[in-house]
Amino acid sequence: MLERNHVAAARKPLDERHERLTQSRRTALLVAVAQRFVEIDGATQGGLLSIQLFTTVIPLIIIGFAHFSGFAKNASVGDLLIRDLGLHHPLDDRVREAFGSAVGVQSVWTFFGVAAFLVWGIPMSVRVSEMFARAWRRQPFGRWERLARGAAWFILFLGTMDAHERLAFGGQHEAGVHAALLIVALVPLWIFWSLTPVLLVRDGARGWRNLLLAGSAGVLVDGIVFGAVGRLGFPMMLEGWAGFGPMGVAMTLMTWCGILALGWVVIACMGAVIWERHAPAEVVIESQTAEDMTT
Numbered sequence: 290m291l292e293r294n295h296v297a298a299a300r301k302p303l304d305e306r307h308e309r310l311t312q313s314r315r316t317a318l319l320v321a322v323a324q325r326f327v328e329i330d331g332a333t334q335g336g337l338l339s340i341q342l343f344t345t346v347i348p349l350i351i352i353g354f355a356h357f358s359g360f361a362k363n364a365s366v367g368d369l370l371i372r373d374l375g376l377h378h379p380l381d382d383r384v385r386e387a388f389g390s391a392v393g394v395q396s397v398w399t400f401f402g403v404a405a406f407l408v409w410g411i412p413m414s415v416r417v418s419e420m421f422a423r424a425w426r427r428q429p430f431g432r433w434e435r436l437a438r439g440a441a442w443f444i445l446f447l448g449t450m451d452a453h454e455r456l457a458f459g460g461q462h463e464a465g466v467h468a469a470l471l472i473v474a475l476v477p478l479w480i481f482w483s484l485t486p487v488l489l490v491r492d493g494a495r496g497w498r499n500l501l502l503a504g505s506a507g508v509l510v511d512g513i514v515f516g517a518v519g520r521l522g523f524p525m526m527l528e529g530w531a532g533f534g535p536m537g538v539a540m541t542l543m544t545w546c547g548i549l550a551l552g553w554v555v556i557a558c559m560g561a562v563i564w565e566r567h568a569p570a571e572v573v574i575e576s577q578t579a580e581d582m583t584t
Contacts, residue, residue, distance in 0.1 A: 306574050314566050318559075325558040329423040335551035338420065341413035343546040348406050349447065352394055360392045372458055375520045380527050387538035407443075414439030414446070417553065418489040424557035425564075426577045427491040442488045449481040475512045482507025482556060486564070492576045496568030503560035510552050510559070519545075 313321050354366040367388035371381045418439050422429040430438060457474035483504025486493035494500075526544055530537030565573050 303574060306577060307570065310565060310570060310573055313562065318562065318566075321562045322555065322559045325424060325562055326554060329420070329554075329558070331551070331554040331558065334416075334420045334423075335547065335554045338413070338416050338553060339543070339547040339550035341409075341416060342550055343543050345406060345410045345413050346450075347542060347546070349410070350450075351388070352406065353451075355392075355394045360394075362390050362392050365390055369454075373454075373519070374523045376524060376527075380524055383527070383531070384538055387535040410443045410447075411436060411440050414443040414489075417442065420554060421486065421489045421557045421561075422491065424554070425486060425490045425493070425561040427493075430491060438488050442485065445481060445484065445488070449477045452477040471516075475508050478512045479504050479508045482511065482560065486560065495576050496564060496572045499564050499567040502567050503564040506559035506563060507556045510556050515549065515552060518548075522548075 316324070350369070351366045354369055365385050365388045367381075367385040370376065370384055376384060415435055418435050419429055429435065453474050456477070457471050459470075479501075481504075483500045485507070486500060486503060487497075523541065523545060527538065527541045530540050533540065
């Protein structure tokens with residue numbers, strides 16, 4: 290009798306997990322994503338991540354652009370934003386003036402200068418790792434494994450940014466060729482967001498064929514939605530901060546980082562929901578069992 294009760298008690302969490310998965314699969318995709326976003330307190334996750342994005346990625350972009358431009362006096366990282374976001378006069382002049390010339394950061398291009406920002410990127414990657422673990426309903430990695438995997442993810446992130454930028458805006462092309470390159474530039478994003486769960490989520494490589502479907506969430510949000518919203522919304526935000534001069538540009542960038550961070554949370558939630566809907570039920574339940582055992 291005791292053994293039978295023990296077996297029943299052991300199966301109860303699995304039955305509940307199976308019922309939750311079945312219910313999730315019956316729910317409309319966007320509704321399920323919104324529910325997962327609320328479940329992991331996505332607004333707080335995005336707010337914390339946005340600060341680290343602003344203090345880590347923006348400086349690395351400035352330093353990297355300055356280096357590849359040869360620290361030229363007539364080069365400004367503002368030109369990068371102007372080109373990517375399609376800014377026109379007078380907003381382009383405002384952005385260019387706020388960033389100054391590339392020669393101004395030449396003194397930072399040292400081993401210690403660049404390493405400081407790279408090291409600061411690790412806490413950001415750890416934050417992303419914790420967020421993905423919650424969205425995918427997995428037990429987080431231990432401290433040191435989380436650091437190692439986060440560092441690897443951050444290097445992959447920087448490489449993906451560079452590849453996407455070179456493919457999408459690497460030269461002057463005719464409209465048709467440029468449109469084709471914009472589509473090709475989505476491939477690095479697809480690969481990156483497909484590999485992100487493998488690096489940041491416990492047992493993230495299980496059901497690996499379906500990870501490509503999960504990665505499509507990153508293509509949709511990071512590649513398509515942000516690409517369109519950036520060209521429409523960024524100029525409007527920049528115009529709203531017009532009276533604050535260079536500080537207005539900084540506040541616009543900070544706001545945009547907040548939007549990007551919330552988008553990353555949505556990508557984590559959407560990717561998890563898509564994976565759970567296409568991976569075999571037993572694989573999903575087994576992968577998430579450890580999370581139940583610790584709660």
